[in-house]
Amino acid sequence: MMFMIKDAGAGSRQRLSSTSHSPRRAVAVSGIPRPRASSVVSLCSALEDMFNVFFSLAKDNIPTASTSTIPFSGNSSRDQLISTVYKQHRARHRMLEPYRRLKNALKKLQDEYLESKEHKNLLTRYTQMQHMIHEVVLLEKQYWQLIDIPQQEISETPNAYVLRIVSFLDEKSHQPPPKPGAIASLLGTTVAAAERTKDQSLYDAIRSKTSDELRNECERLYTELYKLIHKYHALRCVVQQLSESFQDTKYYPIMPRYPLLKTMIKRVLRNPAFAEIAHEINE
Secondary structure, three states: OHHHHHHHHHHHHHHHHHOOOOHHHHHHHHOOOOOOHHHHHHHHHHHHHHHHHHHHHHHHOOOOOOOOOOOOOOOOOHHHHHHHHHHHHHHHHHHHHHHHHHHHHHHHHHHHHHHHOOOOOHHHHHHHHHHHHHHHHHHHHOHHHOOOOOOOOOOOOHHHHHHHHHHHHHHHHOOOOOOOOHHHHHHHHHHHHHHHHHHHHHHHHHHOOOHHHHHHHHHHHHHHHHHHHHHHHHHHHHHHHHHHHHHHOOOOOHHHHHHHHHHHHHHHHOOHHHHHHOOOOOO
16 A cells, blocks of 8 residues: 555656646746736736726827817916907908008099099000009019918918917017117107007006906907908908919010900909908998
C-alpha cells in the first residue's frame, strides 16, 4: 500500500515537471494565488463608475442648442453688454458713411441718365454719359472714402460674421492715421475732439439704459448691421463691375462706345442690389 502511494507521488511530480512550461500552471506552482472572481468583478465595477464620472463631466462642458447665438447677451455681465452695444453703434457709424457715398452716387447716376434722354444730340449725350459714369468710378479710385470689408465665410453664422466685422472696424479705428500737413493736422485734431465728445455722449446714453433694453438693442443692431453690410457689399460689387467695363472701353471710338455706355448704365439700374436701395432717399 505504501509502495503504491509513493509511485503515485512520483508520477505526480513527473507530470508537474513535464507541464512546467505552461504559464498558468507555473503561476500555480510558484505559490502566487490566482485572482478571485469577486475581485475581478469589483475592479470592473470601479472602472465603470470612474468612466461614468468622466463622461458626465465631459457632457456638462458641451454647449447645448439652447445657448444664445448672440455674444454678450442674456448670460453676460452688464459691462460686457454695454461694451458690445457701444461697439455696434460705432461700427454702424463707420459703415454708414461709405454706404451713403455709394448709394448717393448710383442714385445720382440714375437721375442724370433720365435727364440725358431729353437731349437728342448724340455727341452731347455721349459726353454726359461718360461724365456720369466717371463720377461713380471715381469712388473706386478714391479708396480712402470706402472700406474693404471681409466677405462672410460659408460656415459662418450671421451673428458671428457681424461680430467679426465689428471687431475688425474697432481695430481699424485704433490704427494711427498717416501724418498730414500742418493745416490738415489742425483740422484732424478738431475733428478728433468732436468725435470723442460724440462717442462720450453715445456711451453715456447707452449706460443709462436698462439691461433688458440693452439686450433688445443688441439683437436689433446685429440684424441691422448684417443687412447694412450685405447691401454695402452688393453696391461695392456693382461699382467695381462698372469701373472694369468703363476702363475696358476707354480707348474705343465714339460709335462703338456710345451703345456700350448705355448698356453699362442700364445694367447698373437693373441690378437687384440697386433696386433694393432705389426707394431710399439721398443722404
